Amino acid sequence: xxxxxxxxxxxxxxxxxxxxxxxxxxxxxxxxxxxxxxxxxxxxxxxxxxxxxxxxxxxxxxxxxxxxxxxxxxxxxxxxxxxxxxxxxxxxxxxxxxxxxxxxxxxxxxxxxxxxxxxxxxxxxxxxxxxxxxxxxxxxxxxxxxxxxxxxxxxxxxxxxxxxxxxxxxxxxxxxxxxxxxxxxxxxxxxxxxxxxxxxxxxxxxxxxxxxxxxxxxxxxxxxxxxxxxxxxxxxxxxxxxxxxxxxxxxxxxxxxxxxxxxxxxxxxxxxxxxxxxxxxxxxxxxxxxxxxxxxxxxxxxxxxxxxxxxxxxxxxxxxxxxxxxxxxxxxxxxxxxxxxxxxxxxxxxxxxxxxxxxxxxxxxxxxxxxxxxxxxxxxxxxxxxxxxxxxxxxxxxxxxxxxxxxxxxxxxxxxxxxxxxxxxxxxxxxxxxxxx
Numbered sequence: 001x002x003x004x005x006x007x008x009x010x011x012x013x014x015x016x017x018x019x020x021x022x023x024x025x026x027x028x029x030x031x032x033x034x035x036x037x038x039x040x041x042x043x044x045x046x047x048x049x050x051x052x053x054x055x056x057x058x059x060x061x062x063x064x065x066x067x068x069x070x071x072x073x074x075x076x077x078x079x080x081x082x083x084x085x086x087x088x089x090x091x092x093x094x095x096x097x098x099x100x101x102x103x104x105x106x107x108x109x110x111x112x113x114x115x116x117x118x119x120x121x122x123x124x125x126x127x128x129x130x131x132x133x134x135x136x137x138x139x140x141x142x143x144x145x146x147x148x149x150x151x152x153x154x155x156x157x158x159x160x161x162x163x164x165x166x167x168x169x170x171x172x173x174x175x176x177x178x179x180x181x182x183x184x185x186x187x188x189x190x191x192x193x194x195x196x197x198x199x200x201x202x203x204x205x206x207x208x209x210x211x212x213x214x215x216x217x218x219x220x221x222x223x224x225x226x227x228x229x230x231x232x233x234x235x236x237x238x239x240x241x242x243x244x245x246x247x248x249x250x251x252x253x254x255x256x257x258x259x260x261x262x263x264x265x266x267x268x269x270x271x272x273x274x275x276x277x278x279x280x281x282x283x284x285x286x287x288x289x290x291x292x293x294x295x296x297x298x299x300x301x302x303x304x305x306x307x308x309x310x311x312x313x314x315x316x317x318x319x320x321x322x323x324x325x326x327x328x329x330x331x332x333x334x335x336x337x338x339x340x341x342x343x344x345x346x347x348x349x350x351x352x353x354x355x356x357x358x359x360x361x362x363x364x365x366x367x368x369x370x371x372x373x374x375x376x377x378x379x380x381x382x383x384x385x386x387x388x389x390x391x392x393x394x395x396x397x398x399x400x401x402x403x404x405x406x407x408x409x410x411x412x413x414x415x416x417x418x419x420x421x422x423x424x425x426x427x428x429x430x431x432x433x434x435x436x437x
Contacts, residue, residue: 002053002152003049003050003051003053003145003150003151003152004150004151004152005149005150005151006144006148006149006150006151008148008149009042009045009046009147009148009149009150012038012041012042012045013042015035015038016035016036016038016039016041016042017035017039018035019031019032019034019035019038020032020035020036020039022035023035041147042149044147044149045145045146045147045148045149045150046149048084048145048146049084049145049149049150050084050085050143050145050150050152051084052079053079053152054077054078054079054085054088054119054143054152054154055077055078055079055154056075056076056077056078056139056141056154056155056156056157057075057076057078057156057157058073058074058075058076058139058156058157058160059073059074059075059076060072060073060074060126060136060160060162061073061074063160063161063162063163064162064163064165065128065162065163065164065165066128066164066165066166066167067128067129067130067131067164067165067166067167067252067253067265068127068128068129068167068253068254069127069128070099070101070125070126070127070128071125071126071127071162072123072124072125072126073092073123073124073125073126073136073139073160074121074122074123075090075121075122075123075124075139075141075156076119076120076121076122077090077119077120077122077141077143077154078119079119084145084146085111085143085144085145085146086110086111086144086145086146086147086148087108087109087110087111087143087144088108088109088110088111088120088122088141088142088143088144089106089107089108089109089141089142089143089144090106090107090108090122090124090139090140090141090142091104091105091106091107091139091140091141092105092106092124092126092136092137092139092140093105093137093138093139093140095134095136095137097128097129097130097132097134097164097252098126098127098128098129098134098136098162099126099127099129100124100125100126100127101124101125101126101127102124105124107122107123107124109121109122111143124139126162128162128164129252129253129254130164130250130252130253130261131164131165131166131167131261131264131265131309131310131312132164132310133161133162133163133164133310133311134161134162134164135159135160135161135162136159136160136161136162137159138155138156138158138159139156140153141153141154141155141156142154163307163310164310165268165306165307165309165310166264166265166267166268166306166309166310167253167265167268200227200228201214201217201225201226201227201228202225202226202228203223203224203225203226204218204223204224204225204226205226208226209226212226212227212228213225213226213227214226214227235279235280235333235334235335236279236280236281236282236295236331236333236334236335237270237271237274237279237280237281237282237334237335237337238281238282238283238284238295238330238334238335238336238337238359239267239270239271239281239282239283239284239305239337239339240284240285240286240336240337240338240339240340240347240350241263241264241267241283241284241285241286241309241312241339241340242263242286242338242339242340242341242344242347242366243260243263243285243286243287243312243313244286244287244344244346244347245259245260245341245343245344246258246259246260247259247341247343247367247368247371248367248368248370248371249368256368256370257368258368259340259341259366259367259368260312260366262339262366262368262413263339263340263341263364263366263413264309264312266339266364266366266413267283267305267309267339268305268306268309269415270337271283271302271305271306272302275297275298275299275301275302278297279297280295280296280297281295281296281297281301281302281305282294282295282296282330282334283305283308283309284328284330285308285312286346286347286350287312287313292308292328293305293308330354330357330359331359332357332358332359333358333359334359334360335359335360335362336354336359336360336361336362337362337364337419338351338361338362338363338364339364339366339413340363340364340365340366341365341366341367342363342365342367342396342399342400342410343367343392343396348399348403351363351403351408352403352406355406355407355408361408362408362409362411362419362422362423363400363403363408363409363410363411364410364411364412364413364418364419365410365411365412365413366412366413367412369412409422409425
């Protein structure tokens with residue numbers, strides 16, 4: 001791009017020429033009085049037009065954010081030390097899932113303030129409103145010469161990509177685990193062993209470690225006693241994410257959440273909670289666009305799960321129940337948390353398969369609260385809803401009752417404490433003695 005005359009400069013030239021022609025042909029000196037200053041301004045702008053072409057460099061302070069976090073998009077226009085350049089204006093193409101500061105995503109900076117530097121620096125605040133992988137398009141940068149006579153449109157090197165991770169809500173759950181296995185987690189086992197939680201004091205037996213001797217009790221009873229503990233156990237937590245559809249309206253972190261928003265954010269919160277407590281977490285997705293994450297532990301594994309959740313998309317091709325079961329084989333002693341609006345037969349059938357295989361399954365209902373059950377609606381609200389949707393809600397209620405009969409509790413996602421009661425019940429059932437036939 002080269003420096004081009006602005007529309008204002010062209011108008012000044014045309015008006016000055018017309019007035020001077022009228023002054024000569026019509027012998028009107030008053031027209032010359034008005035035309036000569038305009039002609040002088042046009043000549044001045046033409047003579048002092050810039051010659052160099054500035055360059056634009058862009059930089060993003062952080063390209064990985066959580067929902068609600070903000071960063072700064074920086075633009076630097078180099079080559080503006082030329083005194084003929086007067087103003088630099090930059091504007092970012094606005095996106096639905098970004099919030100800008102200023103709101104118009106446009107900033108202007110006089111070039112005369114930066115005579116001692118190599119260029120003009122401009123900044124635009126960018127705040128991510130919804131999880132996902134999105135691009136910040138190339139900004140439109142315009143530099144204007146003195147008197148607004150000439151203008152040049154500049155282009156940057158390329159677009160910037162912002163990865164917005166799902167917001168991890170303050171989720172906490174009880175430490176009761178149905179079937180702990182292993183010796184690396186923080187959950188108390190039902191069996192005595194090496195751990196941190198006190199189980200009691202008992203007489204010394206062959207094989208007990210000397211550091212476990214309780215000297216105060218031994219001195220009082222004149223017989224060696226040791227302090228016993230419950231062994232710390234971990235378990236495999238499988239998060240089954242249903243991306244087969246999106247129910248409700250998504251308005252970002254500051255507004256209403258769709259079923260997919262709730263599921264993705266809940267998956268991030270649950271994964272962080274159990275990984276922080278030393279458990280092994282696995283992510284299974286019903287769609288094809290989100291790759292599953294194998295079982296693992298640690299902070300690095302949490303980042304792998306969050307990176308997978310960023311690519312969640314309801315438009316992926318969905319497999320049937322047999323393909324879903326063959327592609328994702330889950331151990332029988334795993335705790336499976338199903339995050340779904342519980343509307344698709346494929347997911348409901350797969351849940352039944354997991355129950356029959358011996359897994360402990362908990363269904364987390366991610367249907368938005370405004371899409372209420374037809375049973376909770378009054379007669380007036382029921383009339384305003386489409387008949388097909390009311391019938392589908394009634395069928396969904398019947399299917400959830402069947403899952404309850406199979407021992408699968410269904411709880412709506414409400415953040416911290418959502419799974420406390422069902423985890424206690426599941427741990428109590430797992431610890432009960434079983435009849436062998």
